[in-house]
Amino acid sequence: MTVLEQPGTTGHTPPPAWQPRTDPAPLLPDAEPFRLLGTPDSDGLDAGLLRTLYRHLVRGRRYNRQATALTKQGRLAVYPSSTGQEACEVAAALALEERDWLFPSYRDTLAVVARGVDPVEALTLLRGDWHTGYDPVEHRVAPLSTPLATQLPHAVGLAHAARLRGDDVVALAMVGDGGTSEGDFHEALNFAAVWQAPVVFLVQNNGFAISVPLDKQTAAPSLAHKAVGYGMPGRLVDGNDAAAVHSVLSDAVRRARSGGGPTLVEAVTYRIDAHTNADDATRYRTDEQVEQWLRHDPVALVERELRGRGLLDDDAAKAVADDAEAMAADLRERMNADPVLDPMDLFAHVYAEPTPQLREQAEQLRAELDAEAETDGEHGREAGAR
Template sequence: MSVRTSRRAVDGLLPSPEPVRFVAEDGTAVEAPAGYPAPADEQLLEGYRRMVLGRRFDRQATALTKQGRLAVYPSSRGQEACQVAGVLALRAGDWLFPTYRDSVALVARGVDPVEVLTLLRGGWHCGYDPVATRVAPQCTPLATQTIHAVGMAEALRRKGEDAVVMAFIGDGGTSEGDFHEALNYAAVLNAPVVFFVQNNKYAISVPLAKQSAAPALAYKGIGYGMRSEQVDGNDLVAVLSVLSSAAERARTGGGPALVEAHTYRMDAHTNADDATRYRETEEVEQWASADPLARLETYLLGRGLLDAEAVAAAHEAAEEFAARLRERMNADPELNPYELFDHVFAEPTPQLREQRAVLASELSASEE
C-alpha cells in the first residue's frame, strides 16, 4: 500500500522563503506580508515603551555585575524586539517558559526586577512566584524547559483553560535532544504551545553554521508536522504579528507552532565571556545598524505615532526604573543558608539531615 502526502498539507507547514518583515532597517515600512495583520498602534507604542525600559534594565544589570551585585548576567541587548513582542503576544492567563537570557521578557511581563535578578544574584530559587506570574523559572540547562512547556500546555487544555504556552529557546538549544522531543510531543498532542527560537547567531562561541545545515531553523518543525515560520527578529512589528497569529491559532485548536526570529546578541554571552575571540568587530557593527529599538522609534516617528516629547518621557521613565533598581539591589539580602535544605524533599532524607548538621557545625565554629 502506498502512502502519499498532500502537497497542500506540506505547504501549510512551510515557513516563508524570507523572514517576515514589516519595517526595514532604516525604519521605513515595507510591503505588508500576506496573511499577517499589522498590530494595533497602541500595541506598538506599548512595545516601544517596554523596549526602552528593557534596554535600560539590561544596561543596569550589566553594571551590577561589575559592582559585584550579580554573580553573572547574560545580556539580551539587541534582542529587545523578540523579548517584548513575545510577551505582548500573550494574555494574562498564558504561560511563559523563558531561558536564562530572557530577563528583559520577564520585566516586560511585569515581574519584579529584583525578583528577576535573584537567581543571577546567587539565590537558590528563581526569585518570583511562577504560579502568580505565569512565568516558569528561568532555565539554565539548554532546552529542558521546552518539554515542561508542552506538559503545561497539555495540562491547561485538560483543565479546560483558554491558555497558550510560549517557550523561548536560543539557537544553540535547538541542537539538544529535549527540543526535538518537545516538538514531536507537542505536535502529536496538538498542544497549544508556541516554540519561539531567538536565533542570535551564536551558541556561546559556536556560530550557527556549525550548529545546523538547515536552510533556517524554522524548517526543523516540518518533520514533526508543525506549522513553522521565520521572522525578522529586529522588527517588533513583524515579531508581534507572527507570534500573535501563532498564539491565537494554538489557542483555537490549530496546534503548536515553531517560530524562528533572526536577531543578534550584541554583547558577549555573559559578563564572563570575551566575544572578541570568536567574532569580528565588523560583524557586530553591521548588526548595530539594524538595532531593533532605533528601527521601531524611527518607524513610529515617521507615522506620527510618536514625537520627541513621548521619546523623552519613555527614557525618563526608564531612568527612574533603573534608579529604583539600583537602590534596591544595593541593599544586602538577608541570607539563611539552611533554606538550601528546606524544599528539596517533602520529608528530608538522612543524607540531607547529615549535610544540614555539617553546615550547622561549620557555621557554629565560624562564630566562635
C-alpha cells in the same frame, strides 16, 4: 511457467503508493523572514501597540545596560545580556494573555520583567541569592532555565495538562539557537505535535551558541524548517522587528488556543553583547559584524516608525527615556542593598517532600553552620576577656 517463475516479477502484489500523512507544504516557513516595520503593511499597525512596544523596548535596553553594570560592580554573579534581542523579549511577553504561561531561558530576564515580574526579583537567581527569586504562579512565569532547553518539555507538559483539565491556557517557551542542538528540544517538539499541545516555541537565533556559529550546529535551511519534521508549522520572522515578532507570536498563540496545536517560530536576531560577562566575543566575531546589526537596531526601528507616522515627538521620547532611567535608578538602589540570606534556604522548595539525600545534606550544612557559630562565639569571648 507460473507467475512466480516469470523473469522480472516479484510474485506478490505491491502495496498502495506511499503518501504523506499530512501535506508538508503548509508547514514550511517563508523563504525570507517576515517583516512589518518599514514595509507598506506597517500602515495598518495599531498606534497603541507601537507605543507600548516602544516603551518596553526603551526600558528593556536600559535594563540590560544597568544589569550589565551591576555585574561589573559585583552585584550580580553573571548576566547574559539580551541587548539587540529586546524585540523578541518584549513581543514574547506581550503576545500572551494573563492566564498563559511563559517559560524563559537564562537570557530572558527582560521578557520576565515585561511580563510583570519585579526587576530585582528577576535578577535574584543571577545574583545567587535564591532558587528563582519570584513566585512562578503569581505571574505565570516559570523559573529562568540555566540548563539548555530543559524548559521546553516543561512547557509541553503544562500545556498538555491544561488542555486535559479544560483550562484555556497557552504556554510560550523561549530558547536560543544553541538549545535546538539539545535532545530536550527534539523531545519537546515531538510530544507537543503528537499531543497537539497548545504551546508555542520561540527560537531566538542570535547567531552564536556562546562561540559556536549556527552553521557549525545544523545544516538545515533554517531552524524554522525543523518544524516540518515534527508535523507543525514553522515561521521565520525578523527578530529585530518588534511588530513582526508580536504579530507572528500572536497568530501562533491564537492557533494554539483554538486547538490548532504547536508552532515553531524562529526569530533571526543578533546578540550585540558577549555571551555573558565572562565571555570575550572578539575571539570569534568581528566588530564589523556587530556594526552591521547595530544598523538594524530594534529600538531604532520602532522609533523610526512612530516618528514617521507622527506618533512620537522629542517630548514623548524624553518621557519614555525618563521612565526608563527611573526604573534603572530604582533597580540600582535596591540591588546595592545587601540581602540577609539563610543558607538553609538551599533546601527549601526543591521538592514537596525532601528526599533522604536532601535531608542528609541539610543536616550536614546545619552542623557546619552550628560549628562555625560556636567557633565565632569562642573567638568573641576570648576577645572580650582580653
